[in-house]
Amino acid sequence: MAKAARKTSTGTDQSNGQIQPKTARGEATRKAILSAAERVIGERGFNEASIGHITSEAGVAQGTFYIYFKSKDEVFSELVLEMGRLVRRALSEATQNIENRLDAEKAGLTAFLEFIRAHPDLYRIIQEALFVDPEAYHAYYHTFAEGYRSGLEAAVKAGQIKPGDADTRAWALMGISRSLGERAVIWGDKTPVEDVVETAHDLIVNGLKP
Template identity: 75%
Template structure:
């Protein structure tokens, strides 16, 4: 009963290091959290294992009880970000019948998440260089979600006809750009305004 159930995620390279006790669990979590803060703040290469472990309050060697390499924590952070974002968005769009409204709520939730976790945002971006597979998986999954939503909305007659694939990429690009405005450019435009403007564009376009 309650078998550990292998994760269904793809880039599952190393099936090791699962803590067996509560103490271990806690330590691993502490290291992961510290890694998120340190790598998010200093970037992958400037974040040393020493920084991470001291931030976590453990000795350097302890790191390697739970992670095989520095890259491995990083990849796990990317996966975590993926899970978190999907969960957040899915929560925020629960029960919204109209697809367009759901997309709008999803964008708002995404932007709020990004604003609350700027570190995770940067980590995903850096994944393009540290762990490209994780990066592609992250955005691939994201694009799939958009495409599915768009296809269903199209079938339901809630949006006009158009290539769901390019549309998915375009919408994702808009979300990313607005998120980046918040995190990288520290814009203070309220999220609700961003969402409103963006969705006016997405719904009606810019033709006069």
């Protein structure tokens, strides 16, 4: 039986260990802390970033942090979840009116690379999550893989792509996006997104065979 939410003295609800603001002001403060944590941890790395750095960046008292998060680890895990939510939303919006799977692949890759170039700190956090929070890191990629696999299976049934192992294909296509994202954010590649996507999409559609 699920535990009932417990109202705290700070105007928040606490359910299953997660503290949720109940007012617009509280939600704005929580978002400010998350946004500051994104910048601070993305720039400094998890070990070098402190709660003091985060609250200073957010412009709130250090004690305010603990109203919404129990620890730096918890805010880090929330940022990994946030990255997943935001990326899935960006991909969904970019591909929602595209019926052909191959066209959707191109639009999705474009949306992903544009997103991570606009949010480099979040992308660095995902990279670091492998060591800081492996469980969140695994969940991030497995969630994407499940959705990707379902989309590929549907495209096979619709005759848009040839039959094949949808799971391996999903991870391979995710690997292309991940590596190109890493090259852009971690290694600072400045190749225009449209040029990167044209080359990568040609590889996806036509392979390497002459």
